[in-house]
Amino acid sequence: MIIRSKAPLRLGLAGGGTDVSPYSDLYGGLVLNATINLYAYCTIEETDDGFVRIISDDFGSDEKIPLEPFIKPDGPSKLVKGVFNRIVKDFRIPIKPFKVTIFSDAPVGSGLGASSTMVVCIVKAFVEWYNLPLGDYEISRLAYEVERKDLNLQGGKQDQYAAAFGGFNYMEFLQNDLVIVNPLKIKRWIVDELEASMLLYFTGSSRSSANIIQEQQKNVSEGDGGAIEATHQLKQGAIDMKWALLKGDMKSFAKILGASWENKKKMASAINNSAIQSAMDVALAAGAISGKVSGAGGGGFIMFMVEPTKKKKVVKALEELDGYVMPFEFTDGGVHGWKIYD
Structure with missing residues:
Protein backbone atom coordinates (compact mmCIF):
# COMPACT_ATOMS: atom_id res chain seq x y z
CA MET A 1 0.00 0.00 0.00
CA ILE A 2 1.12 3.56 -0.76
CA ILE A 3 -0.03 6.59 1.23
CA ARG A 4 0.33 10.12 -0.08
CA SER A 5 -0.37 13.53 1.42
CA LYS A 6 0.06 17.16 0.43
CA ALA A 7 -0.28 20.40 2.38
CA PRO A 8 -0.31 24.01 1.12
CA LEU A 9 2.28 26.63 2.05
CA ARG A 10 1.08 29.98 3.29
CA LEU A 11 1.62 33.71 2.98
CA GLY A 12 1.75 35.55 6.31
CA LEU A 13 -0.30 38.61 5.41
CA ALA A 14 -0.47 40.38 8.80
CA GLY A 15 0.21 39.77 12.48
CA GLY A 16 3.13 37.38 11.98
CA GLY A 17 5.27 37.26 15.12
CA THR A 18 2.35 37.75 17.48
CA ASP A 19 1.86 33.96 17.40
CA VAL A 20 5.27 33.43 19.03
CA SER A 21 5.61 32.86 22.78
CA PRO A 22 5.99 34.66 25.12
CA TYR A 23 4.11 37.45 23.31
CA SER A 24 1.07 35.30 22.55
CA ASP A 25 0.96 34.11 26.19
CA LEU A 26 1.24 37.61 27.64
CA TYR A 27 -0.86 39.66 25.25
CA GLY A 28 -2.60 37.26 22.85
CA GLY A 29 -1.74 37.11 19.17
CA LEU A 30 -3.70 37.68 15.97
CA VAL A 31 -2.61 36.56 12.51
CA LEU A 32 -4.13 36.82 9.05
CA ASN A 33 -2.73 34.34 6.55
CA ALA A 34 -3.69 32.56 3.35
CA THR A 35 -2.54 29.37 1.66
CA ILE A 36 -1.23 29.30 -1.90
CA ASN A 37 -0.77 26.67 -4.61
CA LEU A 38 2.72 25.67 -3.51
CA TYR A 39 2.83 22.45 -1.49
CA ALA A 40 4.74 20.06 0.73
CA TYR A 41 4.45 16.37 -0.27
CA CYS A 42 4.87 13.10 1.57
CA THR A 43 4.68 9.51 0.30
CA ILE A 44 4.83 6.46 2.57
CA GLU A 45 5.35 3.02 1.01
CA GLU A 46 5.00 -0.14 3.07
CA THR A 47 8.04 -2.44 2.88
CA SER A 56 14.38 14.05 1.57
CA ASP A 57 14.66 15.47 -1.93
CA ASP A 58 14.96 19.01 -0.54
CA PHE A 59 18.16 18.12 1.31
CA GLY A 60 19.34 15.45 -1.12
CA SER A 61 19.48 12.89 1.70
CA ASP A 62 18.68 9.16 1.73
CA GLU A 63 18.87 7.43 5.12
CA LYS A 64 18.15 3.80 6.03
CA ILE A 65 17.61 3.01 9.72
CA PRO A 66 16.74 -0.22 11.57
CA LEU A 67 13.08 -0.17 12.60
CA GLU A 68 12.71 0.61 16.33
CA PRO A 69 9.91 2.13 18.44
CA PHE A 70 12.10 5.22 18.90
CA ILE A 71 14.47 6.67 16.29
CA LYS A 72 16.92 9.39 17.29
CA PRO A 73 15.52 12.57 15.69
CA ASP A 74 18.60 14.01 14.05
CA GLY A 75 19.93 14.97 10.63
CA PRO A 76 18.00 16.26 7.61
CA SER A 77 15.24 13.69 8.18
CA LYS A 78 14.53 14.71 11.80
CA LEU A 79 11.00 15.92 10.97
CA VAL A 80 9.97 12.45 9.82
CA LYS A 81 11.67 10.84 12.81
CA GLY A 82 10.01 13.26 15.22
CA VAL A 83 6.54 12.54 13.82
CA PHE A 84 7.15 8.78 13.80
CA ASN A 85 8.31 8.80 17.44
CA ARG A 86 5.32 10.83 18.58
CA ILE A 87 2.75 8.78 16.66
CA VAL A 88 4.17 5.52 18.05
CA LYS A 89 4.21 6.94 21.59
CA ASP A 90 0.76 8.56 21.58
CA PHE A 91 -1.20 5.92 19.68
CA ARG A 92 0.78 2.75 20.45
CA ILE A 93 0.57 1.67 16.85
CA PRO A 94 2.16 -1.58 15.66
CA ILE A 95 5.36 -0.46 13.95
CA LYS A 96 5.92 -1.64 10.40
CA PRO A 97 8.85 -1.06 8.05
CA PHE A 98 8.33 1.68 5.50
CA LYS A 99 9.93 4.04 3.03
CA VAL A 100 9.03 7.74 3.13
CA THR A 101 9.82 10.41 0.55
CA ILE A 102 9.29 14.11 1.24
CA PHE A 103 9.81 17.27 -0.79
CA SER A 104 8.45 20.79 -1.11
CA ASP A 105 7.68 23.27 -3.89
CA ALA A 106 9.58 25.98 -2.00
CA PRO A 107 13.02 25.94 -0.38
CA VAL A 108 13.39 25.56 3.38
CA GLY A 109 13.81 29.02 4.90
CA SER A 110 11.59 30.62 2.26
CA GLY A 111 9.29 32.37 4.74
CA LEU A 112 6.29 30.36 3.51
CA GLY A 113 6.17 28.04 6.52
CA ALA A 114 7.77 25.16 4.61
CA SER A 115 9.13 23.20 7.59
CA SER A 116 5.92 23.36 9.62
CA THR A 117 3.84 22.58 6.55
CA MET A 118 6.01 19.53 5.97
CA VAL A 119 5.41 18.33 9.53
CA VAL A 120 1.64 18.67 9.01
CA CYS A 121 1.99 16.76 5.73
CA ILE A 122 3.91 13.93 7.41
CA VAL A 123 1.40 13.73 10.28
CA LYS A 124 -1.45 13.51 7.78
CA ALA A 125 0.27 10.63 5.97
CA PHE A 126 0.46 8.67 9.24
CA VAL A 127 -3.17 9.58 10.01
CA GLU A 128 -4.20 8.08 6.67
CA TRP A 129 -1.97 5.03 7.07
CA TYR A 130 -3.23 4.09 10.53
CA ASN A 131 -6.74 5.61 10.32
CA LEU A 132 -6.03 7.81 13.34
CA PRO A 133 -8.96 9.86 14.71
CA LEU A 134 -7.45 13.31 14.21
CA GLY A 135 -9.19 16.36 12.75
CA ASP A 136 -7.65 19.63 11.58
CA TYR A 137 -7.18 21.06 15.08
CA GLU A 138 -5.65 17.84 16.41
CA ILE A 139 -3.28 17.51 13.44
CA SER A 140 -2.21 21.14 13.85
CA ARG A 141 -1.62 20.78 17.57
CA LEU A 142 0.32 17.53 17.20
CA ALA A 143 2.50 19.00 14.43
CA TYR A 144 3.17 22.07 16.59
CA GLU A 145 4.19 19.96 19.58
CA VAL A 146 6.45 17.72 17.50
CA GLU A 147 8.27 20.68 15.98
CA ARG A 148 8.39 23.14 18.85
CA LYS A 149 8.51 20.87 21.92
CA ASP A 150 9.82 17.46 20.88
CA LEU A 151 12.41 18.74 18.40
CA PHE A 168 -7.86 32.61 4.24
CA ASN A 169 -7.81 32.40 8.03
CA TYR A 170 -7.91 34.89 10.88
CA MET A 171 -6.26 33.16 13.83
CA GLU A 172 -6.26 33.91 17.55
CA PHE A 173 -3.38 32.73 19.75
CA LEU A 174 -4.07 32.64 23.48
CA GLN A 175 -2.48 31.34 26.67
CA ASN A 176 -1.62 27.65 27.10
CA ASP A 177 -1.15 27.22 23.33
CA LEU A 178 -4.87 27.69 22.69
CA VAL A 179 -5.53 28.54 19.04
CA ILE A 180 -8.83 29.57 17.44
CA VAL A 181 -9.03 29.46 13.63
CA ASN A 182 -11.65 31.70 12.03
CA PRO A 183 -11.99 30.86 8.31
CA LEU A 184 -12.82 33.92 6.21
CA LYS A 185 -15.27 33.71 3.33
CA ILE A 186 -13.76 36.04 0.74
CA LYS A 187 -15.75 36.93 -2.38
CA ARG A 188 -14.25 35.59 -5.61
CA TRP A 189 -13.77 39.04 -7.13
CA ILE A 190 -11.76 40.12 -4.07
CA VAL A 191 -9.49 37.08 -4.36
CA ASP A 192 -9.05 37.82 -8.09
CA GLU A 193 -8.20 41.46 -7.37
CA LEU A 194 -5.73 40.50 -4.66
CA GLU A 195 -3.99 38.03 -6.99
CA ALA A 196 -3.90 40.71 -9.70
CA SER A 197 -2.40 43.21 -7.23
CA MET A 198 0.20 41.02 -5.55
CA LEU A 199 3.68 39.89 -6.59
CA LEU A 200 5.65 37.18 -4.82
CA TYR A 201 9.40 37.63 -5.18
CA PHE A 202 12.08 35.22 -3.96
CA THR A 203 15.16 37.12 -2.83
CA GLY A 204 17.46 34.32 -3.95
CA SER A 205 18.49 33.39 -0.42
CA SER A 206 16.91 31.22 2.24
CA ARG A 207 17.54 31.77 5.93
CA SER A 208 17.19 30.10 9.30
CA SER A 209 14.49 31.86 11.29
CA ALA A 210 15.75 30.52 14.65
CA ASN A 211 18.10 33.40 15.51
CA ILE A 212 15.56 36.04 14.49
CA ILE A 213 12.82 34.42 16.55
CA GLN A 214 15.15 34.01 19.55
CA GLU A 215 15.96 37.73 19.46
CA GLN A 216 12.27 38.53 19.14
CA GLN A 217 11.48 36.33 22.16
CA LYS A 218 14.33 37.89 24.14
CA ASN A 219 13.11 41.42 23.42
CA VAL A 220 9.62 40.59 24.66
CA SER A 221 10.87 38.67 27.72
CA GLU A 222 13.16 41.54 28.74
CA GLY A 223 10.43 44.15 28.27
CA ASP A 224 11.93 45.99 25.29
CA GLY A 225 9.32 48.72 24.92
CA GLY A 226 10.04 49.46 21.26
CA ALA A 227 9.84 45.82 20.19
CA ILE A 228 6.70 45.16 22.23
CA GLU A 229 4.92 48.25 20.89
CA ALA A 230 5.86 47.27 17.33
CA THR A 231 4.37 43.81 17.96
CA HIS A 232 1.20 45.43 19.32
CA GLN A 233 0.99 47.39 16.07
CA LEU A 234 1.45 44.20 14.05
CA LYS A 235 -1.50 42.68 15.89
CA GLN A 236 -3.62 45.76 15.16
CA GLY A 237 -2.55 45.42 11.53
CA ALA A 238 -4.10 41.93 11.41
CA ILE A 239 -7.41 43.38 12.64
CA ASP A 240 -7.35 46.24 10.15
CA MET A 241 -6.26 44.07 7.23
CA LYS A 242 -9.04 41.58 7.88
CA TRP A 243 -11.66 44.29 7.38
CA ALA A 244 -9.88 45.70 4.34
CA LEU A 245 -9.78 42.22 2.79
CA LEU A 246 -13.43 41.46 3.51
CA LYS A 247 -14.44 44.73 1.83
CA GLY A 248 -12.02 44.39 -1.08
CA ASP A 249 -10.29 47.66 -0.15
CA MET A 250 -6.92 47.07 -1.83
CA LYS A 251 -5.61 50.58 -1.11
CA SER A 252 -6.02 50.07 2.62
CA PHE A 253 -4.69 46.51 2.32
CA ALA A 254 -1.51 47.79 0.65
CA LYS A 255 -1.08 50.56 3.22
CA ILE A 256 -1.42 48.12 6.12
CA LEU A 257 1.06 45.72 4.48
CA GLY A 258 3.65 48.48 4.26
CA ALA A 259 3.06 49.62 7.83
CA SER A 260 3.37 46.02 9.02
CA TRP A 261 6.80 45.78 7.38
CA GLU A 262 7.97 48.95 9.13
CA ASN A 263 6.81 47.58 12.49
CA LYS A 264 8.20 44.12 11.79
CA LYS A 265 11.69 45.52 11.31
CA LYS A 266 11.61 46.86 14.87
CA MET A 267 11.11 43.38 16.38
CA ALA A 268 14.66 42.08 15.73
CA SER A 269 17.80 43.42 14.09
CA ALA A 270 18.25 40.65 11.48
CA ILE A 271 14.77 40.92 9.94
CA ASN A 272 15.97 43.29 7.21
CA ASN A 273 19.20 43.11 5.19
CA SER A 274 20.80 44.56 2.07
CA ALA A 275 19.28 41.99 -0.33
CA ILE A 276 15.78 42.58 1.01
CA GLN A 277 16.20 46.36 1.06
CA SER A 278 17.54 46.35 -2.50
CA ALA A 279 14.49 44.42 -3.73
CA MET A 280 12.21 46.79 -1.82
CA ASP A 281 13.88 49.85 -3.32
CA VAL A 282 13.79 48.49 -6.88
CA ALA A 283 10.14 47.43 -6.69
CA LEU A 284 8.95 50.68 -5.12
CA ALA A 285 10.88 52.73 -7.67
CA ALA A 286 9.24 50.74 -10.47
CA GLY A 287 5.74 51.41 -9.15
CA ALA A 288 4.99 48.97 -6.32
CA ILE A 289 2.86 50.44 -3.54
CA SER A 290 4.27 48.48 -0.60
CA GLY A 291 5.99 45.27 0.36
CA LYS A 292 6.61 42.94 3.29
CA VAL A 293 8.67 39.83 3.83
CA SER A 294 6.59 36.70 4.45
CA VAL A 306 1.17 46.67 -7.10
CA GLU A 307 -1.50 48.46 -9.10
CA PRO A 308 -2.30 45.71 -11.65
CA THR A 309 -1.59 47.86 -14.73
CA LYS A 310 1.95 48.48 -13.42
CA LYS A 311 2.67 44.86 -12.55
CA LYS A 312 4.64 44.07 -15.71
CA LYS A 313 6.95 47.02 -15.11
CA VAL A 314 7.69 45.93 -11.53
CA VAL A 315 8.32 42.34 -12.61
CA LYS A 316 10.79 43.53 -15.27
CA ALA A 317 12.66 45.64 -12.70
CA LEU A 318 12.89 42.79 -10.19
CA GLU A 319 14.16 40.41 -12.86
CA GLU A 320 17.35 42.48 -12.98
CA LEU A 321 18.17 41.31 -9.43
CA ASP A 322 19.42 37.91 -8.26
CA GLY A 323 16.02 36.49 -7.28
CA TYR A 324 12.91 35.63 -9.26
CA VAL A 325 9.17 36.30 -9.33
CA MET A 326 7.08 33.26 -8.36
CA PRO A 327 3.64 32.92 -9.99
CA PHE A 328 0.99 31.81 -7.50
CA GLU A 329 -2.71 31.59 -6.76
CA PHE A 330 -4.57 31.42 -3.48
CA THR A 331 -6.06 28.05 -2.61
CA ASP A 332 -8.94 26.94 -0.38
CA GLY A 333 -8.04 23.40 0.61
CA GLY A 334 -5.87 22.37 3.55
CA VAL A 335 -3.86 19.21 4.07
CA HIS A 336 -5.28 16.01 2.62
CA GLY A 337 -4.15 12.44 2.14
CA TRP A 338 -5.11 9.32 0.23
CA LYS A 339 -4.23 5.66 -0.16
CA ILE A 340 -3.26 3.66 -3.23
CA TYR A 341 -3.71 -0.10 -3.01
CA ASP A 342 -1.47 -2.43 -5.00
Whole structure:
Protein backbone atom coordinates (compact mmCIF):
# COMPACT_ATOMS: atom_id res chain seq x y z
CA MET A 1 0.00 0.00 0.00
CA ILE A 2 1.12 3.56 -0.76
CA ILE A 3 -0.03 6.59 1.23
CA ARG A 4 0.33 10.12 -0.08
CA SER A 5 -0.37 13.53 1.42
CA LYS A 6 0.06 17.16 0.43
CA ALA A 7 -0.28 20.40 2.38
CA PRO A 8 -0.31 24.01 1.12
CA LEU A 9 2.28 26.63 2.05
CA ARG A 10 1.08 29.98 3.29
CA LEU A 11 1.62 33.71 2.98
CA GLY A 12 1.75 35.55 6.31
CA LEU A 13 -0.30 38.61 5.41
CA ALA A 14 -0.47 40.38 8.80
CA GLY A 15 0.21 39.77 12.48
CA GLY A 16 3.13 37.38 11.98
CA GLY A 17 5.27 37.26 15.12
CA THR A 18 2.35 37.75 17.48
CA ASP A 19 1.86 33.96 17.40
CA VAL A 20 5.27 33.43 19.03
CA SER A 21 5.61 32.86 22.78
CA PRO A 22 5.99 34.66 25.12
CA TYR A 23 4.11 37.45 23.31
CA SER A 24 1.07 35.30 22.55
CA ASP A 25 0.96 34.11 26.19
CA LEU A 26 1.24 37.61 27.64
CA TYR A 27 -0.86 39.66 25.25
CA GLY A 28 -2.60 37.26 22.85
CA GLY A 29 -1.74 37.11 19.17
CA LEU A 30 -3.70 37.68 15.97
CA VAL A 31 -2.61 36.56 12.51
CA LEU A 32 -4.13 36.82 9.05
CA ASN A 33 -2.73 34.34 6.55
CA ALA A 34 -3.69 32.56 3.35
CA THR A 35 -2.54 29.37 1.66
CA ILE A 36 -1.23 29.30 -1.90
CA ASN A 37 -0.77 26.67 -4.61
CA LEU A 38 2.72 25.67 -3.51
CA TYR A 39 2.83 22.45 -1.49
CA ALA A 40 4.74 20.06 0.73
CA TYR A 41 4.45 16.37 -0.27
CA CYS A 42 4.87 13.10 1.57
CA THR A 43 4.68 9.51 0.30
CA ILE A 44 4.83 6.46 2.57
CA GLU A 45 5.35 3.02 1.01
CA GLU A 46 5.00 -0.14 3.07
CA THR A 47 8.04 -2.44 2.88
CA ASP A 48 9.08 -5.75 4.44
CA ASP A 49 12.83 -5.35 4.99
CA GLY A 50 12.81 -4.37 8.68
CA PHE A 51 14.07 -0.83 8.01
CA VAL A 52 12.85 2.74 7.86
CA ARG A 53 14.14 4.53 4.75
CA ILE A 54 13.77 8.31 4.65
CA ILE A 55 14.40 10.25 1.46
CA SER A 56 14.38 14.05 1.57
CA ASP A 57 14.66 15.47 -1.93
CA ASP A 58 14.96 19.01 -0.54
CA PHE A 59 18.16 18.12 1.31
CA GLY A 60 19.34 15.45 -1.12
CA SER A 61 19.48 12.89 1.70
CA ASP A 62 18.68 9.16 1.73
CA GLU A 63 18.87 7.43 5.12
CA LYS A 64 18.15 3.80 6.03
CA ILE A 65 17.61 3.01 9.72
CA PRO A 66 16.74 -0.22 11.57
CA LEU A 67 13.08 -0.17 12.60
CA GLU A 68 12.71 0.61 16.33
CA PRO A 69 9.91 2.13 18.44
CA PHE A 70 12.10 5.22 18.90
CA ILE A 71 14.47 6.67 16.29
CA LYS A 72 16.92 9.39 17.29
CA PRO A 73 15.52 12.57 15.69
CA ASP A 74 18.60 14.01 14.05
CA GLY A 75 19.93 14.97 10.63
CA PRO A 76 18.00 16.26 7.61
CA SER A 77 15.24 13.69 8.18
CA LYS A 78 14.53 14.71 11.80
CA LEU A 79 11.00 15.92 10.97
CA VAL A 80 9.97 12.45 9.82
CA LYS A 81 11.67 10.84 12.81
CA GLY A 82 10.01 13.26 15.22
CA VAL A 83 6.54 12.54 13.82
CA PHE A 84 7.15 8.78 13.80
CA ASN A 85 8.31 8.80 17.44
CA ARG A 86 5.32 10.83 18.58
CA ILE A 87 2.75 8.78 16.66
CA VAL A 88 4.17 5.52 18.05
CA LYS A 89 4.21 6.94 21.59
CA ASP A 90 0.76 8.56 21.58
CA PHE A 91 -1.20 5.92 19.68
CA ARG A 92 0.78 2.75 20.45
CA ILE A 93 0.57 1.67 16.85
CA PRO A 94 2.16 -1.58 15.66
CA ILE A 95 5.36 -0.46 13.95
CA LYS A 96 5.92 -1.64 10.40
CA PRO A 97 8.85 -1.06 8.05
CA PHE A 98 8.33 1.68 5.50
CA LYS A 99 9.93 4.04 3.03
CA VAL A 100 9.03 7.74 3.13
CA THR A 101 9.82 10.41 0.55
CA ILE A 102 9.29 14.11 1.24
CA PHE A 103 9.81 17.27 -0.79
CA SER A 104 8.45 20.79 -1.11
CA ASP A 105 7.68 23.27 -3.89
CA ALA A 106 9.58 25.98 -2.00
CA PRO A 107 13.02 25.94 -0.38
CA VAL A 108 13.39 25.56 3.38
CA GLY A 109 13.81 29.02 4.90
CA SER A 110 11.59 30.62 2.26
CA GLY A 111 9.29 32.37 4.74
CA LEU A 112 6.29 30.36 3.51
CA GLY A 113 6.17 28.04 6.52
CA ALA A 114 7.77 25.16 4.61
CA SER A 115 9.13 23.20 7.59
CA SER A 116 5.92 23.36 9.62
CA THR A 117 3.84 22.58 6.55
CA MET A 118 6.01 19.53 5.97
CA VAL A 119 5.41 18.33 9.53
CA VAL A 120 1.64 18.67 9.01
CA CYS A 121 1.99 16.76 5.73
CA ILE A 122 3.91 13.93 7.41
CA VAL A 123 1.40 13.73 10.28
CA LYS A 124 -1.45 13.51 7.78
CA ALA A 125 0.27 10.63 5.97
CA PHE A 126 0.46 8.67 9.24
CA VAL A 127 -3.17 9.58 10.01
CA GLU A 128 -4.20 8.08 6.67
CA TRP A 129 -1.97 5.03 7.07
CA TYR A 130 -3.23 4.09 10.53
CA ASN A 131 -6.74 5.61 10.32
CA LEU A 132 -6.03 7.81 13.34
CA PRO A 133 -8.96 9.86 14.71
CA LEU A 134 -7.45 13.31 14.21
CA GLY A 135 -9.19 16.36 12.75
CA ASP A 136 -7.65 19.63 11.58
CA TYR A 137 -7.18 21.06 15.08
CA GLU A 138 -5.65 17.84 16.41
CA ILE A 139 -3.28 17.51 13.44
CA SER A 140 -2.21 21.14 13.85
CA ARG A 141 -1.62 20.78 17.57
CA LEU A 142 0.32 17.53 17.20
CA ALA A 143 2.50 19.00 14.43
CA TYR A 144 3.17 22.07 16.59
CA GLU A 145 4.19 19.96 19.58
CA VAL A 146 6.45 17.72 17.50
CA GLU A 147 8.27 20.68 15.98
CA ARG A 148 8.39 23.14 18.85
CA LYS A 149 8.51 20.87 21.92
CA ASP A 150 9.82 17.46 20.88
CA LEU A 151 12.41 18.74 18.40
CA ASN A 152 12.95 22.15 20.08
CA LEU A 153 12.79 24.04 16.77
CA GLN A 154 12.12 27.77 17.18
CA GLY A 155 9.00 29.32 15.68
CA GLY A 156 5.41 30.33 16.13
CA LYS A 157 2.07 28.56 15.83
CA GLN A 158 0.41 29.91 12.68
CA ASP A 159 2.09 27.70 10.07
CA GLN A 160 0.75 24.36 11.31
CA TYR A 161 -2.83 25.63 11.47
CA ALA A 162 -2.63 27.33 8.07
CA ALA A 163 -1.40 24.11 6.44
CA ALA A 164 -4.10 21.98 8.09
CA PHE A 165 -7.08 24.28 7.48
CA GLY A 166 -6.14 26.00 4.20
CA GLY A 167 -7.72 29.12 2.73
CA PHE A 168 -7.86 32.61 4.24
CA ASN A 169 -7.81 32.40 8.03
CA TYR A 170 -7.91 34.89 10.88
CA MET A 171 -6.26 33.16 13.83
CA GLU A 172 -6.26 33.91 17.55
CA PHE A 173 -3.38 32.73 19.75
CA LEU A 174 -4.07 32.64 23.48
CA GLN A 175 -2.48 31.34 26.67
CA ASN A 176 -1.62 27.65 27.10
CA ASP A 177 -1.15 27.22 23.33
CA LEU A 178 -4.87 27.69 22.69
CA VAL A 179 -5.53 28.54 19.04
CA ILE A 180 -8.83 29.57 17.44
CA VAL A 181 -9.03 29.46 13.63
CA ASN A 182 -11.65 31.70 12.03
CA PRO A 183 -11.99 30.86 8.31
CA LEU A 184 -12.82 33.92 6.21
CA LYS A 185 -15.27 33.71 3.33
CA ILE A 186 -13.76 36.04 0.74
CA LYS A 187 -15.75 36.93 -2.38
CA ARG A 188 -14.25 35.59 -5.61
CA TRP A 189 -13.77 39.04 -7.13
CA ILE A 190 -11.76 40.12 -4.07
CA VAL A 191 -9.49 37.08 -4.36
CA ASP A 192 -9.05 37.82 -8.09
CA GLU A 193 -8.20 41.46 -7.37
CA LEU A 194 -5.73 40.50 -4.66
CA GLU A 195 -3.99 38.03 -6.99
CA ALA A 196 -3.90 40.71 -9.70
CA SER A 197 -2.40 43.21 -7.23
CA MET A 198 0.20 41.02 -5.55
CA LEU A 199 3.68 39.89 -6.59
CA LEU A 200 5.65 37.18 -4.82
CA TYR A 201 9.40 37.63 -5.18
CA PHE A 202 12.08 35.22 -3.96
CA THR A 203 15.16 37.12 -2.83
CA GLY A 204 17.46 34.32 -3.95
CA SER A 205 18.49 33.39 -0.42
CA SER A 206 16.91 31.22 2.24
CA ARG A 207 17.54 31.77 5.93
CA SER A 208 17.19 30.10 9.30
CA SER A 209 14.49 31.86 11.29
CA ALA A 210 15.75 30.52 14.65
CA ASN A 211 18.10 33.40 15.51
CA ILE A 212 15.56 36.04 14.49
CA ILE A 213 12.82 34.42 16.55
CA GLN A 214 15.15 34.01 19.55
CA GLU A 215 15.96 37.73 19.46
CA GLN A 216 12.27 38.53 19.14
CA GLN A 217 11.48 36.33 22.16
CA LYS A 218 14.33 37.89 24.14
CA ASN A 219 13.11 41.42 23.42
CA VAL A 220 9.62 40.59 24.66
CA SER A 221 10.87 38.67 27.72
CA GLU A 222 13.16 41.54 28.74
CA GLY A 223 10.43 44.15 28.27
CA ASP A 224 11.93 45.99 25.29
CA GLY A 225 9.32 48.72 24.92
CA GLY A 226 10.04 49.46 21.26
CA ALA A 227 9.84 45.82 20.19
CA ILE A 228 6.70 45.16 22.23
CA GLU A 229 4.92 48.25 20.89
CA ALA A 230 5.86 47.27 17.33
CA THR A 231 4.37 43.81 17.96
CA HIS A 232 1.20 45.43 19.32
CA GLN A 233 0.99 47.39 16.07
CA LEU A 234 1.45 44.20 14.05
CA LYS A 235 -1.50 42.68 15.89
CA GLN A 236 -3.62 45.76 15.16
CA GLY A 237 -2.55 45.42 11.53
CA ALA A 238 -4.10 41.93 11.41
CA ILE A 239 -7.41 43.38 12.64
CA ASP A 240 -7.35 46.24 10.15
CA MET A 241 -6.26 44.07 7.23
CA LYS A 242 -9.04 41.58 7.88
CA TRP A 243 -11.66 44.29 7.38
CA ALA A 244 -9.88 45.70 4.34
CA LEU A 245 -9.78 42.22 2.79
CA LEU A 246 -13.43 41.46 3.51
CA LYS A 247 -14.44 44.73 1.83
CA GLY A 248 -12.02 44.39 -1.08
CA ASP A 249 -10.29 47.66 -0.15
CA MET A 250 -6.92 47.07 -1.83
CA LYS A 251 -5.61 50.58 -1.11
CA SER A 252 -6.02 50.07 2.62
CA PHE A 253 -4.69 46.51 2.32
CA ALA A 254 -1.51 47.79 0.65
CA LYS A 255 -1.08 50.56 3.22
CA ILE A 256 -1.42 48.12 6.12
CA LEU A 257 1.06 45.72 4.48
CA GLY A 258 3.65 48.48 4.26
CA ALA A 259 3.06 49.62 7.83
CA SER A 260 3.37 46.02 9.02
CA TRP A 261 6.80 45.78 7.38
CA GLU A 262 7.97 48.95 9.13
CA ASN A 263 6.81 47.58 12.49
CA LYS A 264 8.20 44.12 11.79
CA LYS A 265 11.69 45.52 11.31
CA LYS A 266 11.61 46.86 14.87
CA MET A 267 11.11 43.38 16.38
CA ALA A 268 14.66 42.08 15.73
CA SER A 269 17.80 43.42 14.09
CA ALA A 270 18.25 40.65 11.48
CA ILE A 271 14.77 40.92 9.94
CA ASN A 272 15.97 43.29 7.21
CA ASN A 273 19.20 43.11 5.19
CA SER A 274 20.80 44.56 2.07
CA ALA A 275 19.28 41.99 -0.33
CA ILE A 276 15.78 42.58 1.01
CA GLN A 277 16.20 46.36 1.06
CA SER A 278 17.54 46.35 -2.50
CA ALA A 279 14.49 44.42 -3.73
CA MET A 280 12.21 46.79 -1.82
CA ASP A 281 13.88 49.85 -3.32
CA VAL A 282 13.79 48.49 -6.88
CA ALA A 283 10.14 47.43 -6.69
CA LEU A 284 8.95 50.68 -5.12
CA ALA A 285 10.88 52.73 -7.67
CA ALA A 286 9.24 50.74 -10.47
CA GLY A 287 5.74 51.41 -9.15
CA ALA A 288 4.99 48.97 -6.32
CA ILE A 289 2.86 50.44 -3.54
CA SER A 290 4.27 48.48 -0.60
CA GLY A 291 5.99 45.27 0.36
CA LYS A 292 6.61 42.94 3.29
CA VAL A 293 8.67 39.83 3.83
CA SER A 294 6.59 36.70 4.45
CA GLY A 295 7.69 34.85 7.56
CA ALA A 296 10.30 35.75 10.16
CA GLY A 297 12.42 37.86 7.81
CA GLY A 298 16.09 37.82 6.88
CA GLY A 299 15.43 36.35 3.42
CA GLY A 300 12.97 34.19 1.57
CA PHE A 301 9.92 35.64 -0.21
CA ILE A 302 8.70 39.23 -0.32
CA MET A 303 5.07 40.12 -1.02
CA PHE A 304 4.57 43.30 -3.04
CA MET A 305 1.31 45.15 -3.62
CA VAL A 306 1.17 46.67 -7.10
CA GLU A 307 -1.50 48.46 -9.10
CA PRO A 308 -2.30 45.71 -11.65
CA THR A 309 -1.59 47.86 -14.73
CA LYS A 310 1.95 48.48 -13.42
CA LYS A 311 2.67 44.86 -12.55
CA LYS A 312 4.64 44.07 -15.71
CA LYS A 313 6.95 47.02 -15.11
CA VAL A 314 7.69 45.93 -11.53
CA VAL A 315 8.32 42.34 -12.61
CA LYS A 316 10.79 43.53 -15.27
CA ALA A 317 12.66 45.64 -12.70
CA LEU A 318 12.89 42.79 -10.19
CA GLU A 319 14.16 40.41 -12.86
CA GLU A 320 17.35 42.48 -12.98
CA LEU A 321 18.17 41.31 -9.43
CA ASP A 322 19.42 37.91 -8.26
CA GLY A 323 16.02 36.49 -7.28
CA TYR A 324 12.91 35.63 -9.26
CA VAL A 325 9.17 36.30 -9.33
CA MET A 326 7.08 33.26 -8.36
CA PRO A 327 3.64 32.92 -9.99
CA PHE A 328 0.99 31.81 -7.50
CA GLU A 329 -2.71 31.59 -6.76
CA PHE A 330 -4.57 31.42 -3.48
CA THR A 331 -6.06 28.05 -2.61
CA ASP A 332 -8.94 26.94 -0.38
CA GLY A 333 -8.04 23.40 0.61
CA GLY A 334 -5.87 22.37 3.55
CA VAL A 335 -3.86 19.21 4.07
CA HIS A 336 -5.28 16.01 2.62
CA GLY A 337 -4.15 12.44 2.14
CA TRP A 338 -5.11 9.32 0.23
CA LYS A 339 -4.23 5.66 -0.16
CA ILE A 340 -3.26 3.66 -3.23
CA TYR A 341 -3.71 -0.10 -3.01
CA ASP A 342 -1.47 -2.43 -5.00
